[in-house]
Amino acid sequence: MIQNLVDSIANHRAKIGILGLGYVGIPLAQRINEVGFPVLGLDVSAERIEQLNSGQSPIKHIPHQAIAAMRNSGFEATGDFSRAAECDALIICVPTPLNKFREPDLSFVTATMDSIAPYLRAGQLLSLESTTWPGTTDEVLLPYVTDAGLTPGRDFFLVYSPEREDPGNPNFHTRTIPKVVGGHTQACLDVGSVLYSAFIDRVVPVSSTRAAEMVKLLENIHRSVNIGLANEMKIVAERMGLDIFEVVDAAATKPFGFTPFYPGPGIGGHCIPIDPFYLTWKAREYGLHTRFIELAGEINAAMPDYVISRLVSALNARQKSLAGAKVLALGIAYKRDVDDMRESPSVFVMERLREWGALVDYSDSNVPVFPRMREHQFDLKSVSLSPEVIASYDAVVLLTDHSDFDYEMIRDNARLLIDTRGKYRGQVAENISRA
Incomplete structure (x- = not known):
């Protein structure tokens, strides 16, 4: 046989x-x-x-x-x-x-x-x-x-x-x-x-099959924990007036003992936001509480709210409320240059914006129409970008840094630009805020 x-x-x-x-x-x-x-x-x-x-x-x-x-x-x-x-x-x-x-x-x-x-x-x-x-x-x-x-x-x-x-x-x-x-x-x-x-x-x-199953979980837990650390460090660095992307880039020059992970508005894709919890669930059967894994998950899941808090602060500084504000989400796929929407943190940010009463649109050439999803739904189509379109929004939030965005045009025409990906790192402008 x-x-x-x-x-x-x-x-x-x-x-x-x-x-x-x-x-x-x-x-x-x-x-x-x-x-x-x-x-x-x-x-x-x-x-x-x-x-x-x-x-x-x-x-x-x-x-x-x-x-x-x-x-x-x-x-x-x-x-x-x-x-x-x-x-x-x-x-x-x-x-x-x-x-x-x-x-x-x-x-x-x-x-x-x-x-x-x-x-x-x-x-x-x-x-x-x-x-x-x-x-x-x-x-x-x-x-x-x-x-x-x-x-x-x-x-x-x-x-x-x-x-x-x-x-x-x-x-x-x-x-x-x-x-x-x-x-x-x-x-x-x-x-x-x-x-x-x-x-x-x-x-x-x-x-064994059990060893192979654990391999996959370890791979993605490793990423989840390190991204969680980077996201927490971003919040600390922002409070201290430091640019976390500058810090990570400099640390990455060490030729041993450091692997760079970069912060963002959360984590997405089918693996990293989900897989760690398969192990935390199974570990409870053995009387174990996987605190480290769950803490990383909590930090990463909280990042959309951190983005909203930074947007609220930036709007308040301009005497503008988030309720009723026109906000454009730039990039809604979970990572650069793909059309994969699974567990995208951009969607969670959009939902928070809607809950706060903002008027939400998005632009993403990879996702021309917001797809049917099991838990999230927006009746929206991707907005084509131009200087006039960018200037028509109270705030533009960069959530996924696709390579086809005209970043210079966006920067020059946005009333307020919230950068969650470090695309404008090192640039100083009155309309740029980092989250």
């Missing part, structure tokens, strides 16, 4: 099913298709399926031509989960958000497993890439496999391999980012390593 699947992978006959066609699933499908495997994409969104099958990319940093090339090479997207039976390997790339109590929400994972459970068969490999707590593969996925009468390591192969996508990063791609893999058994790990080695340059095997 093992040798049949290994041979099928080695000669690229194995059909790979990608479950969840989003910011992780599409680049993964693209890479697997690129090396010659037949790839089937499965998703619950009829709109997403139609886009992909018509050769259109739903993600800004993946061009339409790339999707069209996938289609021409045999890639197909479908909502028919019974076709999971066709696949020799199934890779789950669905969201794992938090619920309103900041507890793990695995409903997308379990819904996916419910959909494919009747079609699991001997000789398949199942890999979970969605971020989750240590133990999820064993506690949640394994019962589906055993209930199907299959035995991992003998006639079925179960692995966990955390996604490491960084949308819009020009320096690293799916192929070049090392892939951590943990197996339910040694045989599972062996087959999983063979699969990922077929399209990823470097595979990093670890001792």
Whole structure:
């Protein structure tokens, strides 16, 4: 059974099913298709399926031509989960958000497993890439496999391999980012390593699925804690009349023992604001209180309110109330030059502005229309920028420093400019305030 699947992978006959066609699933499908495997994409969104099958990319940093090339090479997207039976390997790339109590929400994972459970068969490999707590593969996925009468390591192969996508990063791609893999058994790990080695340059095997699950959490907790430190230092530096960006840049010249992290209006993306709380939740099962992780989360979550406080102070100095003020949010994606809105701190700032009674607009060429989101909604379209448009707002708040903004024009025409990204560091002007 093992040798049949290994041979099928080695000669690229194995059909790979990608479950969840989003910011992780599409680049993964693209890479697997690129090396010659037949790839089937499965998703619950009829709109997403139609886009992909018509050769259109739903993600800004993946061009339409790339999707069209996938289609021409045999890639197909479908909502028919019974076709999971066709696949020799199934890779789950669905969201794992938090619920309103900041507890793990695995409903997308379990819904996916419910959909494919009747079609699991001997000789398949199942890999979970969605971020989750240590133990999820064993506690949640394994019962589906055993209930199907299959035995991992003998006639079925179960692995966990955390996604490491960084949308819009020009320096690293799916192929070049090392892939951590943990197996339910040694045989599972062996087959999983063979699969990922077929399209990823470097595979990093670890001792278990639990270890692989913890790796992903550590990576993002490391970033969350250090960004939290940078954000707290920003508040302290501002009170002391110091420019935190100057301080971080100078500290970064030390060739050892320091890694620069920069502050902002909060943290965004699907990973850093969410993943740490998967561990804090699981740690409570062991009687542990992860204070350091939770403190960083609290600091980062409070940054939108800090931005609002700085805006209120700057408006007050101009005898202007935030209530009724026209405010333009510059950049609403969670990071530079992408269209990814997941957990974007810009949205939280916009919601605070609305709560305070401000009249809110936004400008972001990456997000021409404010998208449908599970918890946030604005009936807005991106505003085109010009000197007259900029001058028409009481305040302009730079939240995401996209490279296509004309920063000089914005600075020269804004009545009040709140800079949360240090784009105007070192510049002194009466209309610039930092937050």
